[in-house]
Amino acid sequence: MKFSRILAAAAFAVALPFSCVSHAQEADNLPNFVSVLPQIKAKTLPVDPQKGYLVKEVRPGVYVITDGMYQSAFMTTGKGVILFDAPPSFGGHIISAVAEVTSEPIVELVYSHVHVDHIGSADLILKQFPHLKIVAEEGTAEFLREMKDPHRPMPNRIFKDHLSLKLGSATAELKVGHWHSPEGDLFIYLPGKKFLMAIDTLAAGSVPFMGFDLTMNMHDYMKVFDQILAYDFDVLVAGHLTYLADRNDVQVTKDYVTDVYTTVKRIHDTANQMDIMSKAAQKYTWDNKFAVFRTVLDEVTEQCAKEIQGRWINKLDGVDVFVTSHCSTALVYARWDD
Ligand SMILES: [Zn+2]
Known part of the structure; x- marks a missing residue:
């Protein structure tokens, strides 16, 4: 250990009891909230904190990656992996999560919407797979063209309203919605797999995030639950928190809203x-x-x-x-x- 590191460690050790006391005092001043409900806690997906993520096959060839806070998904096709979103919260683990379950390379990446917390590690995927096709609807592409964000590279397959994304044995039906981001959101549906993604709609077991998941369009947000339920699915990836949603979670959130x-x-x-x-x-x-x-x-x-x-x-x-x-x-x- 270098001397400077020892000094830093010692300073940390000395500082710790004081900072703990002051943190405890500060925590006392925070508002009181009820604890997590036991029935919700019991359903929490088992993410290994050392590893930092969980990769779980939810349908044959369809996988979800989560760190307990964020969710993304991918599917194998026989001709390469299609990845749906690249959230920075576990962005550094996505490539190893995919490699854990398949030897197929990542060949396509679909952006669910523009928000950096769901696609801000796209650059890491592109760096590793330079021939990556990035798929997005036109409102999302338009916004990213203006932003020039190196972490959210420009899509190179842009569509309007809907797209049947076919690769190898697989199809993903992409349909534009407007429940959350003003630029556009996506229903990502895998027919035959009963699998749907609709990011930033709800959090299974919880109320939606602040301001109804930060919606910029309350009118469409109120309609999204019926739109989701119109799909034939039994696994919904909504983007956040502890477990994956089913039809009942959608109905309960609709009732709450x-x-x-x-x-x-x-x-x-x-x-x-x-x-x-x-x-x-x-x-x-x-x-x-x-x-x-x-x-x-x-x-x-x-x-x-x-x-x-x-x-x-x-x-x-x-x-x-x-x-x-x-x-x-x-x-x-x-x-x-x-
Ligand atoms: Zn968002």
């Missing part, structure tokens, strides 16, 4: 907004219009969050973490779009 929306709409439509604002104006004066109006939004959101939490806290994980953001996103839709 619908409940949030109808609840916030009812509370908003029946609230005495003038009464709420009049009270607020006593403090802020009517001149401060943003402050006065904000009290309406806050009150509707808070009431919605309270109701939803009461109904869902024992059914899904993360309700208390993200319910306020869900009510807020649904309120924007209910008030300004609906």
Whole structure:
């Protein structure tokens, strides 16, 4: 061990007890959230923390890679592997994960959407496989052309609306949707395999991520669950967290989203907004219009969050973490779009 490293290690060892104390104090100030539900914990995919990822065959020749936070997938075709997404969270392991189960090279990479957290390790795949075909729909390609991000190389097979991607014995049906990213999302369906990918729609066992999975299009997000259920599938890769979704997970998430929306709409439509604002104006004066109006939004959101939490806290994980953001996103839709 070099001297500088010993010094650094010693400094770390001395600093540790103090930093632990201050971290503990800081942690005390964090909000309280309920623990992960036992029925969800029991279904968690067994990712080896030393290895950093799990590769699992979910259908003959169809595999999922996950680190417990992110999910991507690939399939063998007899003529090379088609990879769906390259998330940086386990980007350095993708090539070995594929090599663990097949000797076929990666020949195609499909981008589910533009977001860097799902495709930001595409450059590593391209570096190893320079003849790689990168497939994306045109909105995604357009955005990446502008971004010039070396980690998200430009697609070289661009399509509009839908594409039957055929290679060897396999077909992937790619269909554009707009539930999440404004540029475009993809349904990735493997007919005959009962396998579907629809990234950033839901997280099995949990509520959707903040703001209904950061949707930029609440109108289409509300429709995506029926679109998913119209496919003949029993494994859904939705991109995140602890296990893979099935049809029931889709239905439960749809019920949750619908409940949030109808609840916030009812509370908003029946609230005495003038009464709420009049009270607020006593403090802020009517001149401060943003402050006065904000009290309406806050009150509707808070009431919605309270109701939803009461109904869902024992059914899904993360309700208390993200319910306020869900009510807020649904309120924007209910008030300004609906
Ligand atoms: Zn995304």
